[in-house]
Amino acid sequence: MFKKLFSPIKINNCEIPNRLAVTAMVANYCNENGTATDKYIAYHEAKANGGWGLIITEDYAVNQHAMGYKFISGLWNDGQIESHKRLTDTIHKYDSKIFCQIYHAGRQSNSFVNGGKPPVAPSSIPCPWLREIPKELTIPEIEQIVNDFGDCALRAKKAGFDGIEIHAAHGYLIAQFMSPYVNKRTDKYGGSFDNRTRFIKEIYENVRGKVGKEFPVIIRFSALEDVPGGRDLSESRILAKQFEEWGFDALNVSCSVYGDHSRQIVSPMYVPHAWQADLAAEIKSLVNIPVFTVNRINDPKMAESLLEAGKADVIGMGRGSLADPDLPNKAKAGDFDSIRLCIACLQGCVGALYEGGPINCLVNPSLGREWELDYSKVADPKKVFIAGGGPGGMEAARAAALKGHNVSLYEKRDFLGGQFKSAAYPPCKGELATYTTWLINELNKLGVTIFLNTNLTKDVVLVEKPDVVIVATGGTPLVPPIKGIEKSNVLAAEDVLLGKVPTGDRIVVAGGGEVGSETAAHLGMEQKEVTIVEMMPAICRDLDGVNKYYLKKVLNEYEVNINVSTKVVEILDDGVVVENSKGTFTIPADTVVMALGYKPYNKLVAEMEAVHNNVVVVGGALKTSNAMIAAREGFNAGISIA
Numbered sequence: 001m002f003k004k005l006f007s008p009i010k011i012n013n014c015e016i017p018n019r020l021a022v023t024a025m026v027a028n029y030c031n032e033n034g035t036a037t038d039k040y041i042a043y044h045e046a047k048a049n050g051g052w053g054l055i056i057t058e059d060y061a062v063n064q065h066a067m068g069y070k071f072i073s074g075l076w077n078d079g080q081i082e083s084h085k086r087l088t089d090t091i092h093k094y095d096s097k098i099f100c101q102i103y104h105a106g107r108q109s110n111s112f113v114n115g116g117k118p119p120v121a122p123s124s125i126p127c128p129w130l131r132e133i134p135k136e137l138t139i140p141e142i143e144q145i146v147n148d149f150g151d152c153a154l155r156a157k158k159a160g161f162d163g164i165e166i167h168a169a170h171g172y173l174i175a176q177f178m179s180p181y182v183n184k185r186t187d188k189y190g191g192s193f194d195n196r197t198r199f200i201k202e203i204y205e206n207v208r209g210k211v212g213k214e215f216p217v218i219i220r221f222s223a224l225e226d227v228p229g230g231r232d233l234s235e236s237r238i239l240a241k242q243f244e245e246w247g248f249d250a251l252n253v254s255c256s257v258y259g260d261h262s263r264q265i266v267s268p269m270y271v272p273h274a275w276q277a278d279l280a281a282e283i284k285s286l287v288n289i290p291v292f293t294v295n296r297i298n299d300p301k302m303a304e305s306l307l308e309a310g311k312a313d314v315i316g317m318g319r320g321s322l323a324d325p326d327l328p329n330k331a332k333a334g335d336f337d338s339i340r341l342c343i344a345c346l347q348g349c350v351g352a353l354y355e356g357g358p359i360n361c362l363v364n365p366s367l368g369r370e371w372e373l374d375y376s377k378v379a380d381p382k383k384v385f386i387a388g389g390g391p392g393g394m395e396a397a398r399a400a401a402l403k404g405h406n407v408s409l410y411e412k413r414d415f416l417g418g419q420f421k422s423a424a425y426p427p428c429k430g431e432l433a434t435y436t437t438w439l440i441n442e443l444n445k446l447g448v449t450i451f452l453n454t455n456l457t458k459d460v461v462l463v464e465k466p467d468v469v470i471v472a473t474g475g476t477p478l479v480p481p482i483k484g485i486e487k488s489n490v491l492a493a494e495d496v497l498l499g500k501v502p503t504g505d506r507i508v509v510a511g512g513g514e515v516g517s518e519t520a521a522h523l524g525m526e527q528k529e530v531t532i533v534e535m536m537p538a539i540c541r542d543l544d545g546v547n548k549y550y551l552k553k554v555l556n557e558y559e560v561n562i563n564v565s566t567k568v569v570e571i572l573d574d575g576v577v578v579e580n581s582k583g584t585f586t587i588p589a590d591t592v593v594m595a596l597g598y599k600p601y602n603k604l605v606a607e608m609e610a611v612h613n614n615v616v617v618v619g620g621a622l623k624t625s626n627a628m629i630a631a632r633e634g635f636n637a638g639i640s641i642a
C-alpha cells in the first residue's frame with residue numbers, strides 16, 4: 001500500500017528513514033531557562049519509538065528575549081547544550097532523525113514571556129493577537145540577532161541534532177522582515193524584495209559559516225500570509241529559488257501569520273484536508289531540493305496519495321503526532337483501525353498554548369505524561385465497573401483495561417459516545433466520530449465487557465461486588481422554568497442532531513452557545529428557517545476565536561437569524577415570545593430547540609456511595625466541563641487503579 005511513505009530520503013548528508021516528519025510544535029514543557037525537562041524528552045521519545053522518520057523540535061529561542069512562550073527551549077548559551085544533548089541521545093536510540101528549529105518571535109511575543117523586555121520587530125506595529133507595541137530594531141541590534149542565529153545553530157550541532165530548521169514562517173521575526181505587511185523600514189532592511197530578504201540571507205550565511213557545508217540546514221516559510229498586504233505566492237516562488245541558490249537543503253512550505261482569519265497556521269476542522277499541498281507542489285516544481293507539505297494531513301493513506309501525486313517529498317504532521325505518536329508504525333503494520341486521528345478541534349494543543357499552558361490533546365489524554373505513565377499490568381487485577389459510555393467512561397475503561405483490570409462498562413442508551421456522538425453531526429464536525437470509533441475499537445480489543453441499554457444500579461453492585469466503581473454519567477440538559485417549556489413542540493438539541501425527532505420548517509433555537517449555534521447551523525443546512533435566541537450579548541462566547549469565526553460563517557451562509565441580549569419569555573404552539581431592549585415580541589416557530597447548557601447528571605453518585613466505599617466521579621457528572629476534561633479525568637481514574 002505504501003510505495004512512497006516508507007522510502008528513505010536524503011537531506012544534505014542526513015538519511016531520513018521515511019517521509020513522515022513531525023513538524024515543529026511548541027509544547028511549553030521545558031524549564032523557564034530553556035533547558036529540556038524529562039517530560040519534554042519523553043514526549044519526543046514517544047514519537048521516535050512510534051516510527052517518525054524526522055522529528056523537528058519546537059522553536060528554540062536564539063537569545064534570551066526571542067521567546068514567544070514562557071516554557072520553550074533555547075540554545076542561547078553553552079550551559080543549555082547538555083540537557084538538549086540528552087534529548088538527541090535519546091532519539092538516536094531509534095531510527096528517527098531530529099532537527100532543531102531555531103527562531104526569534106519578534107513582535108509575536110510580549111514582555112511577560114521575555115523577562116520584562118518589550119518585543120522587537122522591523123517596525124513598531126503590534127501583532128494583532130499579542131497587541132504590545134514592539135521596539136523597532138536598530139542596525140546593530142539586527143546584526144546581533146543575525147549572529148545569535150549562527151551561534152544557536154552551532155550549539156544545536158554540538159547538542160547532537162542532525163540538522164536545523166530556520167523558522168522564517170508564521171509571522172515570526174524573519175517573516176516580519178520579509179513581509180511588507182510588517183516591514184515598513186526605509187533602510188537596507190526594508191522596501192524592496194532584496195532589502196526585505198537581506199536579514200534571512202545574512203542569517204543563512206552566518207549559520208552556514210558556523211555549522212559547515214555538510215550539516216543539514218532547512219528553512220520553513222509561509223507560501224502565503226493570507227492577510228491584507230501580506231506576502232503572497234508570487235514572492236514565495238522567487239524566495240524558494242533563492243533559498244535553493246543560497247544553499248538551503250530543503251524547503252518546509254507552510255502558511256499564514258498570527259491574526260490571519262482564514263485558514264490559519266494550525267487549521268481547524270472547517271478547513272479542507274491538506275489545503276497547503278498545492279502550494280508546496282508549486283514550490284516543488286521550481287526547485288530540486290526536498291519540499292515538505294503540512295496542515296490538516298492526519299491520515300497515512302492521505303499522506304501516501306500526496307506523495308504519489310507529486311505534491312511534496314516529505315509529509316509533515318504536527319497534530320497527527322500529538323493525537324497518535326505511533327501513527328507511522330501502525331500504518332506500516334497496516335493496523336489502520338488502531339490509529340487515533342487528530343480531529344482538528346484545536347482544543348488541547350493550541351487551545352492550551354494560547355492560555356499559556358502546556359499542550360495536551362482531546363483524543364490523547366496521555367500526551368505530556370509519557371514520562372510518568374506506567375502501563376505495566378498490575379499483579380492483582382481488580383473488578384472495575386463504570387457507569388456511562390461517553391469519552392470519560394470509555395477512557396476510564398480503556399486505561400483500566402490496559403493495566404490488566406477486569407472492566408465492565410454500563411451505558412443506559414443504545415450507543416457509546418455520549419454527547420460526543422451528536423457533536424459530530426453539525427457541519428464540518430464529522431471527524432469527531434473517529435475518536436468514538438477508535439475508543440469502541442480499543443475497548444473491544446482490550447476485552448472490556450460492554451452493556452448497552454443497561455443502567456448500573458446498586459443492586460448490580462451489591463451482587464457483583466466490584467472493587468472500584470467509576471461514575472461517568474456526564475451532564476443532562478438544563479431545563480429552566482420557562483412558561484410553555486413542556487409543550488410537544490419543544491425538543492432537545494441532542495435529539496434533533498441525532499435525527500430522533502423531526503422538526504418543523506421554522507425553528508427557534510434557545511441558547512447560542514456552541515451546541516445551540518452548531519445545531520442552528522445543522523438545521524440551516526437542512527434549509528430550515530432558523531433563529532437563535534441568546535441571552536448574552538454574543539453567541540459562542542466559550543468557543544475559541546478560530547472555530548467561532550468559521551461557525552459564524554456557516555450560520556451566515558445559511559441565513560440563520562441571530563438575536564443576542566434576548567430572553568425567551570414564553571413558548572407558544574406557533575412561536576416564541578422573547579424580550580430584549582426593543583421590547584417584547586413573538587418569533588413565529590413551529591419547533592423550539594433547547595440548547596441552554598448542561599448540569600451534572602450525578603444522581604448515581606449517592607446511590608453508589610451508599611453501597612460502596614470506592615466510588616470515583618469523573619467528567620460532566622462531577623462538574624460541567626467538556627469532552628477533553630472528561631477524557632482526561634476518565635483516563636486518570638482508570639490508569640491509577642492499583
Ligand SMILES: Cc1cc2nc3c(=O)[nH]c(=O)nc-3n(C[C@H](O)[C@H](O)[C@H](O)COP(=O)(O)O)c2cc1C
Pocket residue numbers: 023024025026027057058059101167169170220254265266267294295296297316317318319320349350353359
Ligand atoms: C501546539 C502547536 C504548536 C506549534 N508550534 C510551532 C512551532 O514552534 N514552529 C512551527 O514552525 N510551527 C508550529 N506549529 C505549526 C505546526 O508545525 C503545523 O504546521 C500545524 O500544526 C499544521 O499542521 P498539522 O495539521 O499537521 O498539525 C505548531 C502547531 C501546534 C498545534
Ligand code: SF4
Pocket residue numbers: 319320322323341342343344345346347348349350360361362363364
Ligand atoms: S487537541 Fe484536537 S486539534 Fe489538537 S492534536 Fe488533539 S485532536 Fe488534534
